[in-house]
Amino acid sequence: MTDAAISIQNLSKTYADGKQALDDISFDVPRGSIFGLLGPNGAGKSTLINILSGMVRKTGGHANIWGFDIDDSPRNAKASIGIVPQEIIFDPFFTPFESLEVQAGLYGVSKAKRRTMELLEAVHLGDKANAYARTLSGGMKRRLLVAKAMVHSPPILVLDEPTAGVDIDLRQQLWEYVIELNKAGVTIVLTTHYLEEAENLCERIAIINHGKLIANKPTSELVDMAREKLVELTLDRDISEAADAVSFANDLFEKAEIIGPRTVAVTYNKDRTNAGGVMAAVQERGFAIVDVTTREADLEDVFLNLTRAKAA
Numbered sequence: 001m002t003d004a005a006i007s008i009q010n011l012s013k014t015y016a017d018g019k020q021a022l023d024d025i026s027f028d029v030p031r032g033s034i035f036g037l038l039g040p041n042g043a044g045k046s047t048l049i050n051i052l053s054g055m056v057r058k059t060g061g062h063a064n065i066w067g068f069d070i071d072d073s074p075r076n077a078k079a080s081i082g083i084v085p086q087e088i089i090f091d092p093f094f095t096p097f098e099s100l101e102v103q104a105g106l107y108g109v110s111k112a113k114r115r116t117m118e119l120l121e122a123v124h125l126g127d128k129a130n131a132y133a134r135t136l137s138g139g140m141k142r143r144l145l146v147a148k149a150m151v152h153s154p155p156i157l158v159l160d161e162p163t164a165g166v167d168i169d170l171r172q173q174l175w176e177y178v179i180e181l182n183k184a185g186v187t188i189v190l191t192t193h194y195l196e197e198a199e200n201l202c203e204r205i206a207i208i209n210h211g212k213l214i215a216n217k218p219t220s221e222l223v224d225m226a227r228e229k230l231v232e233l234t235l236d237r238d239i240s241e242a243a244d245a246v247s248f249a250n251d252l253f254e255k256a257e258i259i260g261p262r263t264v265a266v267t268y269n270k271d272r273t274n275a276g277g278v279m280a281a282v283q284e285r286g287f288a289i290v291d292v293t294t295r296e297a298d299l300e301d302v303f304l305n306l307t308r309a310k311a312a
């Protein structure tokens with residue numbers, strides 16, 4: 001028995017073709033949290049979610065949803081989770097109202113307990129209740145999928161890449177609804193490859209890379225790992241020939257790379273200096289700076305740092 005909303009232990013999946021999509025993954029999703037599951041394309045996120053939803057069979061380990069083991073109590077486990085899939089698949093001849101009614105029927109929700117209109121209103125589709133699904137925009141379809149995942153009132157809602165192809169306004173509406181659900185006690189699991197999205201919403205983030213769990217931390221700690229910044233400086237004269245060019249990489253910087261005859265890319269740690277410090281150091285060497293671009297570390301950089309750290 002576990003207090004976690006979802007508890008995953010030593011979970012592995014090797015597909016029939018020999019591809020190992022998940023390799024000995026263990027983590028817990030705390031009850032009541034908004035939890036981010038991040039990873040680049042092909043990392044194994046969908047495989048993990050499909051195992052939880054019963055669509056893919058694991059080849060090793062255990063998974064427990066709301067206290068129900070997916071092998072021992074598959075029906076209860078399934079009833080405890082609502083999944084918003086990555087791909088939009090609808091019967092184009094059903095209206096949103098009918099879609100939710102059919103889904104409620106599949107989950108055995110009695111007519112008296114159905115909340116079809118309430119759910120449609122919640123995702124701002126009340127006025128589309130009787131429109132054909134094929135006439136809905138992409139954003140509306142995605143919101144309908146969220147309502148569909150909630151018909152059986154599960155305590156856990158999983159959103160698999162929910163904002164792919166959804167414009168900014170609709171994204172905002174979707175998040176507002178997700179936050180409302182969370183405030184009402186629903187545990188939310190969100191998969192995405194946008195760090196920023198996860199950063200804003202999630203209290204805790206797990207990162208999967210090549211089927212392995214490489215981080216599972218409170219969001220603030222993870223974001224602190226993205227402390228490297230990059231500044232590209234274009235100078236007033238050629239540096240590639242300069243004898244002291246490589247010594248740009250003095251101990252102020254993590255790394256300096258000459259990427260053009262007059263351009264140097266300097267990576268520095270935000271804790272140790274800032275772009276001004278880098279520019280001053282370059283100017284001290286007698287170069288004038290004619291152009292500057294900076295870049296924040298993003299999830300890719302965090303991945304790189306983490307995978308490098310693992311390899312070390």
Ligand SMILES: Nc1ncnc2c1ncn2[C@@H]1O[C@H](COP(=O)(O)OP(=O)(O)OP(=O)(O)O)[C@@H](O)[C@H]1O
Nearest residue numbers: 015017019021039040041042043044045046047048
């Ligand atoms: N049915 C399958 N048979 C064989 N290999 C598969 C199958 N489904 C997925 N894979 C492989 O398993 C790995 C993990 O895929 P998965 O879809 O879980 O990744 P993901 O993190 O969800 O990526 P994405 O964000 O692109 O959906 C990939 O290398 C993928 O090609």
